[in-house]
Amino acid sequence: MLEGTSSFKEESIALVNKIIRRIYNWKFLTILSMEINTFVKSKKFIAIFVIFLFPVLVMSFPPLENASKISLSSFLRFFEENTSDEILSYWAGIPAQVIAAMVASEMIARELDKETIKLLFTKPLRKAEIVIGKFLAFVMILLLVLIPVLITYSTVFVLTYEKGYEELLAILSSSFWWGLGVILLSLCFVGSLAIAMSTILKRSLYAALATILLIIAVQLLIVTLPFLKNADTYTFAYQLGVILEEVYYLGGSNIYKGDPYLSFTFFMVSIIASLIVAEVTLVRKEVP
Amino acid sequence: MHSSSTSYLIETFGLTKFFGEQCVVHNLNLQVPSGTIFGFLGPNGAGKSTTIKLILDLLRPTFGKIKIFGLDSILYHREIMTRIGYQPEKPILYENLNAFSFLKYMARLYGFSPKDAYERAKNALEFVNLGRKAFTVIKNLSAGQKQRLALAQAIINDPELLILDEPTSNLDPLGRIEIMDKIKELVKEKNMTVFISSHILPEIERVCDYVAVINNGRLVLQGKISDLVKNVKDTLYMLTVSDPGILKPELEKLEYVKEITLQDNTFYISIDIDNVELLWKDVPKLVSSLNLVLREFKSVRSPLEKSFLDALGVKDVGGHIIL
Numbered sequence: 001m002l003e004g005t006s007s008f009k010e011e012s013i014a015l016v017n018k019i020i021r022r023i024y025n026w027k028f029l030t031i032l033s034m035e036i037n038t039f040v041k042s043k044k045f046i047a048i049f050v051i052f053l054f055p056v057l058v059m060s061f062p063p064l065e066n067a068s069k070i071s072l073s074s075f076l077r078f079f080e081e082n083t084s085d086e087i088l089s090y091w092a093g094i095p096a097q098v099i100a101a102m103v104a105s106e107m108i109a110r111e112l113d114k115e116t117i118k119l120l121f122t123k124p125l126r127k128a129e130i131v132i133g134k135f136l137a138f139v140m141i142l143l144l145v146l147i148p149v150l151i152t153y154s155t156v157f158v159l160t161y162e163k164g165y166e167e168l169l170a171i172l173s174s175s176f177w178w179g180l181g182v183i184l185l186s187l188c189f190v191g192s193l194a195i196a197m198s199t200i201l202k203r204s205l206y207a208a209l210a211t212i213l214l215i216i217a218v219q220l221l222i223v224t225l226p227f228l229k230n231a232d233t234y235t236f237a238y239q240l241g242v243i244l245e246e247v248y249y250l251g252g253s254n255i256y257k258g259d260p261y262l263s264f265t266f267f268m269v270s271i272i273a274s275l276i277v278a279e280v281t282l283v284r285k286e287v288p
Numbered sequence: 289m290h291s292s293s294t295s296y297l298i299e300t301f302g303l304t305k306f307f308g309e310q311c312v313v314h315n316l317n318l319q320v321p322s323g324t325i326f327g328f329l330g331p332n333g334a335g336k337s338t339t340i341k342l343i344l345d346l347l348r349p350t351f352g353k354i355k356i357f358g359l360d361s362i363l364y365h366r367e368i369m370t371r372i373g374y375q376p377e378k379p380i381l382y383e384n385l386n387a388f389s390f391l392k393y394m395a396r397l398y399g400f401s402p403k404d405a406y407e408r409a410k411n412a413l414e415f416v417n418l419g420r421k422a423f424t425v426i427k428n429l430s431a432g433q434k435q436r437l438a439l440a441q442a443i444i445n446d447p448e449l450l451i452l453d454e455p456t457s458n459l460d461p462l463g464r465i466e467i468m469d470k471i472k473e474l475v476k477e478k479n480m481t482v483f484i485s486s487h488i489l490p491e492i493e494r495v496c497d498y499v500a501v502i503n504n505g506r507l508v509l510q511g512k513i514s515d516l517v518k519n520v521k522d523t524l525y526m527l528t529v530s531d532p533g534i535l536k537p538e539l540e541k542l543e544y545v546k547e548i549t550l551q552d553n554t555f556y557i558s559i560d561i562d563n564v565e566l567l568w569k570d571v572p573k574l575v576s577s578l579n580l581v582l583r584e585f586k587s588v589r590s591p592l593e594k595s596f597l598d599a600l601g602v603k604d605v606g607g608h609i610i611l
Contacts, residue, residue, distance in 0.1 A: 027396070038385075115376075115378075124399070288338075
C-alpha cells in the first residue's frame with residue numbers, strides 16, 4: 001500500500017517536472033515576458049496609459065434625472081448606451097488604432113532595425129514562436145493598459161451618478177468584459193496587421209503608417225464599390241458595432257444590423273491570417 | 289553531449305551566394321574538422337561574414353548546401369542552433385537591458401529553466417571578467433566590455449561549435465590578446481570547436497590550428513597550419529644598417545639571395561627557407577667588414593604569412609600585411 005503511494009507520488013513529481021520542462025521549452029513565453037518587462041519599464045507605457053485615460057479625464061456625462069432612484073438594470077443600460085460611443089469612437093476607434101499600430105509594429109521592426117533579430121534567428125526558436133511571443137505580449141500590454149483604464153472609467157461613471165458598490169460590481173461583472181473584448185478584438189486586428197507589416201517594412205513608423213493607411217484605404221474602397229449593397233455596413237467600426245450591440249444596449253433600435261458571430265469570425269480569421277503572413281515573411285527573411 | 293559521428297563539424301558543398309548580379313561567395317567547399325580552432329581569413333569584403341551568415345541560415349545559398357554536425361543547415365536549423373554559439377562582427381546586444389538580464393534572456397531562449405539561466409549568466413559573466421558590471425546597463429559599457437559580453441552570450445549554452453565573426457575588431461591590442469586567450473581557454477576547458485573569422489593574420493596564427501583563406505568569394509587555401517607552412521619555400525628578412533648604399537652590392541653577391549628591395553633605407557631580402565642559417569651567418573660578417581652599424585635584422589614574415597600571401601597571389605615586398 002505504502003509502496004503504491006510512494007510510486008504514485010514519484011510519478012506525479014516526474015509528470016510535474018516533465019510539464020515544467022515542457023513549459024520552459026515554450027520559448028514564446030520568454031519573448032512575451034521580456035517584451036512586457038521592457039514595455040512596462042519604458043516611458044511609453046505611462047504615455048499610452050494617459051492617452052487611453054483621456055476620455056475619462058475630459059468626459060462630460062449627460063444628465064440623468066432621478067439618478068439615485070432608477071433601477072440597476074436601467075442604470076446598466078444607461079452605462080452601456082454612453083460607453084458604446086467611447087468604445088467605438090476612441091478606445092476601439094482611430095486614436096487607439098494608431099497607438100496599437102505603433103506599439104505592435106515596433107515589436108519586430110525594432111529587432112530588425114537594431115539587428116537583434118540575428119540573436120533570435122541564431123537561437124533554437126521557431127519563427128512562429130517569435131511572432132506568437134510578440135503578439136501575445138502586445139495583447140498583454142493592451143490588457144495592462146485597458147483594464148485599469150476601464151475600471152477607472154466605470155468607477156468615475158458610477159460616482160458621477162452617485163451610485164454605489166452594487167452598480168460598479170454589476171458593470172464589472174457584465175458590460176465591462178464585453179466592452180473590453182470588443183476593444184481588444186479591434187486593437188488585436190490592427191496589431192496583428194502591424195506586426196505583419198513590420199516584418200516587411202524595416203522601420204516601425206512606416207509599418208504603423210502603412211497599417212493605418214491600409215485600414216482606412218480598404219474602408220474607403222468598400223464604401224465606393226457600386227455593386228456592394230449597404231456598403232457602409234462593411235466598415236470596421238460598423239462591424240465592431242454589430243458585435244458590441246450583441247450585449248450592449250445602444251438605444252434599443254438595433255442600429256447595427258448583422259450577424260455578430262460572423263463579424264467576430266472575420267476579425268479572428270484576419271488576425272490569424274496576419275500572424276501567418278508575419279511568420280512566413282520571417283521564415284523567408286534573409287538578414288545580411 | 290559533445291559527441292559527433294562526423295569528422296567535419298561544418299562542411300559546405302559548392303556554396304555560392306549572389307546578391308543581385310554580384311557573386312559574393314563562389315563555389316566554396318569548406319571543411320571544418322571537429323575539436324579545432326579554425327581560422328577563416330580573408331581581406332575585408334572577401335565574403336567571410338557572408339559565409340558565416342550562410343552557415344547560420346541568416347542568408348540562403350543561391351547554390352550549394354551546408355552540413356553542420358552532419359545535418360542539413362536549413363532543414364535542421366533548430367537542432368543545429370541548440371549546439372552552436374554565435375558572436376556577430378559588431379556586438380549586437382539589447383542596449384537597454386543590464387548585462388546580467390541580457391544573458392539570462394539569451395539562456396532562456398535556449399530553453400534553460402530560470403534557475404539554470406541564472407547560473408549560466410553568472411558563470412558566463414565571470415568567464416569574460418564582467419562580473420562587476422553585471423548590473424550595468426549595456427549602453428553604458430565600453431566597446432571592449434560589449435565585445436566581451438557578446439562573447440559571453442555566444443557561450444551561454446556551452447556550444448559544441450562556437451562561431452566568432454571578427455571577435456576582436458573593436459578592441460585595443462591588450463583586449464585582443466585577452467579575448468584570444470579566453471577563446472583558447474574555452475577550447476581547452478570545454479572541448480569546443482571554434483570557427484573564427486578575422487583579417488588579422490598574427491592573431492589567427494597565434495590561436496588556430498587550421499585555416500582557410502577566402503579572397504573575392506573564392507577559397508584559395510585550406511588546411512592544417514603545420515601542413516601549409518611545409519609548402520612555403522621562401523622567406524623574407526628585413527635589414528637596416530647605417531649606410532645601405534655600401535652594403536647593397538655586397539648583398540647582391542650572395543648567390544642564395546633571390547631578391548633584394550631597398551625601401552626607406554631598409555633592405556627586404558627574399559631567400560629560400562633552407563638558406564636562413566647562411567643569411568644569419570653572412571649578414572653580420574658583411575656589416576662588420578664594411579664597418580657599418582647593424583640597426584635591425586629580423587624575419588618579416590612567419591611561414592603562415594608567407595603562405596597566405598602566396599595564396600592571395602600578392603608579391604611580398606615587406607611592410608605590414610593590410611588585408
